[in-house]
Amino acid sequence: xxxxxxxxxxxxxxxxxxxxxxxxxxxxxxxxxxxxxxxxxxxxxxxxxxxxxxxxxxxxxxxxxxxxxxxxxxxxxxxxxxxxxxxxxxxxxxxxxxxxxxxxxxxxxxxxxxxxxxxxxxxxxxxxxxxxxxxxxxxxxxxxxxxxxxxxxxxxxxxxxxxxxxxxxxxxxxxxxxxxxxxxxxxxxxxxxxxxxxxxxxxxxxxxxxxxxxxxxxxxxxxxxxxxxxxxxxxxxxxxxxxxxxxxxxxxxxxxxxxxxxxxxxxxxxxxxxxxxxxxxxxxxxxxxxxxxxxxxxxxxxxxxxxxxxxxxxxxxxxxxx
Amino acid sequence: xxxxxxxxxxxxxxxxxxxxxxxxxxxxxxxxxxxxxxxxxxxxxxxxxxxxxxxxxxxxxxxxxxxxxxxxxxxxxxxxxxxxxxxxxxxxxxxxxxxxxxxxxxxxxxxxxxxxxxxxxxxxxxxxxxxxxxxxxxxxxxxxxxxxxxxxxxxxxxxxxxxxxxxxxxxxxxxxxxxxxxxxxxxxxxxxxxxxxxxxxxxxxxxxxxxxxxxxxxxxxxxxxxxxxxxxxxxxxxxxxxxxxxxxxxxxxxxxxxxxxxxxxxxxxxxxxxxxxxxxxxxxxxxxxxxxxxxxxxxxxxxxxxxxxxxxxxxxxxxxxx
Numbered sequence: 001x002x003x004x005x006x007x008x009x010x011x012x013x014x015x016x017x018x019x020x021x022x023x024x025x026x027x028x029x030x031x032x033x034x035x036x037x038x039x040x041x042x043x044x045x046x047x048x049x050x051x052x053x054x055x056x057x058x059x060x061x062x063x064x065x066x067x068x069x070x071x072x073x074x075x076x077x078x079x080x081x082x083x084x085x086x087x088x089x090x091x092x093x094x095x096x097x098x099x100x101x102x103x104x105x106x107x108x109x110x111x112x113x114x115x116x117x118x119x120x121x122x123x124x125x126x127x128x129x130x131x132x133x134x135x136x137x138x139x140x141x142x143x144x145x146x147x148x149x150x151x152x153x154x155x156x157x158x159x160x161x162x163x164x165x166x167x168x169x170x171x172x173x174x175x176x177x178x179x180x181x182x183x184x185x186x187x188x189x190x191x192x193x194x195x196x197x198x199x200x201x202x203x204x205x206x207x208x209x210x211x212x213x214x215x216x217x218x219x220x221x222x223x224x225x226x227x228x229x230x231x232x233x234x235x236x237x238x239x240x241x242x243x244x245x246x247x248x249x250x251x252x253x254x255x256x257x258x259x260x261x262x263x264x265x266x267x268x269x270x271x272x273x274x275x276x277x278x279x280x281x282x283x284x285x286x287x288x289x290x291x292x293x294x295x296x297x298x299x300x301x302x303x304x305x306x307x308x309x310x311x312x313x314x315x316x317x318x319x320x321x322x
Numbered sequence: 323x324x325x326x327x328x329x330x331x332x333x334x335x336x337x338x339x340x341x342x343x344x345x346x347x348x349x350x351x352x353x354x355x356x357x358x359x360x361x362x363x364x365x366x367x368x369x370x371x372x373x374x375x376x377x378x379x380x381x382x383x384x385x386x387x388x389x390x391x392x393x394x395x396x397x398x399x400x401x402x403x404x405x406x407x408x409x410x411x412x413x414x415x416x417x418x419x420x421x422x423x424x425x426x427x428x429x430x431x432x433x434x435x436x437x438x439x440x441x442x443x444x445x446x447x448x449x450x451x452x453x454x455x456x457x458x459x460x461x462x463x464x465x466x467x468x469x470x471x472x473x474x475x476x477x478x479x480x481x482x483x484x485x486x487x488x489x490x491x492x493x494x495x496x497x498x499x500x501x502x503x504x505x506x507x508x509x510x511x512x513x514x515x516x517x518x519x520x521x522x523x524x525x526x527x528x529x530x531x532x533x534x535x536x537x538x539x540x541x542x543x544x545x546x547x548x549x550x551x552x553x554x555x556x557x558x559x560x561x562x563x564x565x566x567x568x569x570x571x572x573x574x575x576x577x578x579x580x581x582x583x584x585x586x587x588x589x590x591x592x593x594x595x596x597x598x599x600x601x602x603x604x605x606x607x608x609x610x611x612x613x614x615x616x617x618x619x620x621x622x623x624x625x626x627x628x629x630x631x632x633x634x635x636x637x638x639x640x641x642x643x644x
Contacts, residue, residue: 024469027550029396029535030366030460032467035357044352045457047410047444074351088369088410090453122369128450131412135367135457138352145354147346213351228349 003097005123012104013087013118020084020117031120033084039139042080046070050130055173060099061106062192063132068110069196070215071136073267076201077213079146080138082114087121088133095130114198144205146271151210151229155272155296158279160197160288162243163218165190167263168256183245194267203282204271211271217262219302219314222270226302229272233302235294237261237312258314261304272296325419327445333419334426335409335440342406342439353442355406361461364402368392372452377495382421383428384514385454390432391518392537393458395589398523399535401468402460404436409443410455417452436520466527468593473532473551477594477618480601482519482610484565485540487512489585490578505567516589522612525604526593533593539584541624541636544592548624551594555624557616559583559634580636583626594618 003011009026017023022032035041046067048054054063068085075082087107091099111117119137169191171177172184196213204211210229212221218240226233240260242250250256273279276292283290297303304312325333331348339345344354357363368389370376376385390407397404409429413421433439441459491513493499494506518535526533532551534543540562548555559579564572572578595601598614605612619625626634 027546028467028470029399030364030402030458030467032400032462033363033365034464035363037359041355041357041363042352043355043408043442043459045408045410045442045444047412047446047455049412049446049448049450051449052447077351078354080352086365086367086457088367088455088457090369090371120365120367122367122455124369124371125374126371126451126453127373128371128453129448131448131450131453133369133410133444133455135408135410137365140354142356145350145352148350224349 008100008123012100013121016104016107016111016118020119022084023117023119026120031086033119033137035139038142040142040145042075042078042138042140042145043135044071044074045133045135047131047133058192060102061109064103064106065110065193067132067134068107069194069267071134072114072198073194073196073213073215075136075138076197077146077211077269078140079144079201079205079208080140081202082116082136082138082198084117084119085134085136086119090124090126090131092130093125140205146204146208146211148210148212148225148228151225151231151272151296153231153296153298155209155274156276156292157222157233157235157270157272157294157296158290158292159214159218159241159268159270160200160290161268162241162246163214163266163268164246164260164263165243166194166265167259168246168249170265179249183248187245191265194265196267197269197288199286200269200288203286204269207273207275207278207282208271209273211269214266214268214270215264217264218270219261222302225270225272226296232297232299233294234297235302235304236307237304238307239291239293241289241291262314330422330445334422335443338426338429338433338440342441344406345439345441348442353408355441355459357461360464362464362467364397364400364460364462364467365457366393366396366400367455367457369453369455380514382424383431386425386428387432387515389454389456390429391516391589393456394436394520395516395518395535395537397458397460398519399468399533399591400462401466401523401527401530402462403524404438404458404460404520406439406441407456407458408441412446412448412453414452415447415449462527468526468530468533470532470534470547470550473547473553473594473618475553475618475620477531477596478598478614479544479555479557479592479594479616479618480612480614481536481540481563481590481592482522482612483590484563484568485588485590486568486582486585487565488516488587489581490568490571492587501571505570509567513587516587518589519591519610521608522591522610525608526591529595529597529600529604530593531595533591536588536590536592537586539586540592541583544624547592547594548618554619554621555616556619557624557626558629559626560629561613561615563611563613584636
């Protein structure tokens with residue numbers, strides 16, 4: 001016999017509040033969040049649906065971790081230091097306690113990895129597909145949240161890490177890609193468990209004029225920045241940083257560049273800034289590759305150029321999440 | 323052709339952020355919440371599912387308003403002044419723009435009624451039942467959040483408004499109650515659109531030792547207080563405040579007292595306190611009936627007594643939300 005909602009909360013979720021007094025042990029009508037004087041709260045929230053945002057064959061702990069990481073990535077893009085989260089889960093009636101236990105284990109692992117705590121939430125049943133919502137709270141010094149709207153012509157465009165791994169990882173997971181087995185496994189792992197650039201967040205407050213995380217695809221998310229900032233951009237295709245596996249894939253078929261610049265779920269950060277040497281300094285300090293890929297321009301839209309100056313166009317500027 | 327998620331956000335949700343700069347017009351990865359110096363944030367969140375938490379025949383504007391009101395009631399019980407909310411909606415693919423428009427209209431109406439703003443959220447599709455989550459933010463002076471755990475023996479137990487209207491309103495909506503048509507309509511209205519006691523929230527900080535909102539039923543929610551406070555309670559059945567319609571129903575059949583004390587969704591506040599005359603003063607100032615119904619006792623559990631002292635027991639101590 002599976003546990004009722006009260007028992008589930010007591011068994012699986014209340015322990016995740018340990019060390020965070022503001023959760024009031026999930027025994028009150030709400031949680032209390034203290035925000036240090038001189039700081040503001042940053043709130044970001046994501047909902048994922050079974051069969052839409054995850055394939056359905058993932059283990060519950062990976063689903064939990066990806067749910068948190070997607071929003072941790074948003075916090076990082078805003079320059080915020082993560083604090084806590086609330087969790088709302090609507091699960092099909094038959095969901096077993098073993099699923100809950102594994103799911104809570106995934107939450108626990110990433111709480112420890114990223115220094116966050118469960119602050120509150122809601123747990124309900126649904127006759128339909130599972131729907132999972134995490135709302136993450138972080139903080140920034142007042143007025144220092146990094147926006148999408150701060151870019152201006154002449155700014156350099158940077159991206160963290162490498163682009164496209166997740167798009168090819170999804171293709172690999174779906175059996176739609178044939179390549180070296182160990183490289184496919186590595187790409188699939190990037191898709192299944194993204195690595196949010198949480199440590200970059202605090203640095204962005206010092207070096208970025210604008211930022212967004214790459215969730216919809218590089219062109220789409222850079223497009224959010226240029227649109228919000230009222231300017232355009234030129235990026236150089238060959239400067240886009242690639243992992244060895246993705247490099248090999250685009251060398252085999254240049255048509256795959258489309259997936260690199262429009263594929264989603266990279267959860268890297270694209271940002272604009274003026275001080276390239278400080279960016280280099282932070283990159284070294286964090287041990288995180290950060291690459292200049294282009295410049296903000298007056299005007300509108302994003303132009304992608306090859307090294308010989310030839311402009312390239314891509315069919316779709318990033319997929320739009322359902 | 324119905325709008326995509328980006329267009330929906332732009333058309334229906336972005337306008338709901340007007341007047342709240344921290345929403346960043348829904349154009350960033352998150353929202354920014356400033357919390358005044360000396361105050362703390364209170365966060366509460368609820369998820370409702372189509373076919374589980376609402377019957378399915380409600381108009382979208384009523385669904386939206388009830389979603390907000392359920393959490394506004396939680397904020398009030400914590401003594402918090404409401405500020406803003408985030409909204410996560412997972413809707414079946416076929417959901418039309420007219421549904422969205424009416425839903426957004428309900429949000430707008432209650433934003434205006436309760437002085438809150440949309441701060442952010444997520445909008446996704448689901449192959450299953452609609453799942454709607456609202457996360458409400460309020461604030462209290464630091465350290466002043468009203469908890470469930472502060473009651474002690476000798477405290478008087480108070481409730482706002484009247485009890486049981488919503489339970490009989492649900493029965494009326496389901497055709498399971500036959501009574502005077504206008505009275506049934508009034509009860510049903512209480513069920514469909516609860517009135518959270520938002521103004522009582524700030525007063526509770528001054529008069530309550532502990533509080534909870536009556537969402538699971540009077541006995542269940544008072545039970546949350548006594549359990550968290552490590553004490554018991556005695557309440558006097560005849561002192562429980564009833565509307566005229568519910569009074570008539572229990573006069574016809576005393577068995578219906580069970581629904582009064584165990585039925586949920588009243589969204590009144592049950593609280594404990596020591597200074598009855600200050601409670602009376604606030605009651606008059608707010609124009610809100612507040613009634614003393616019993617006392618906190620040493621020991622454990624809740625005893626319900628008739629005026630002649632005879633104890634009564636009820637089958638189920640409040641229903642538990644699915």
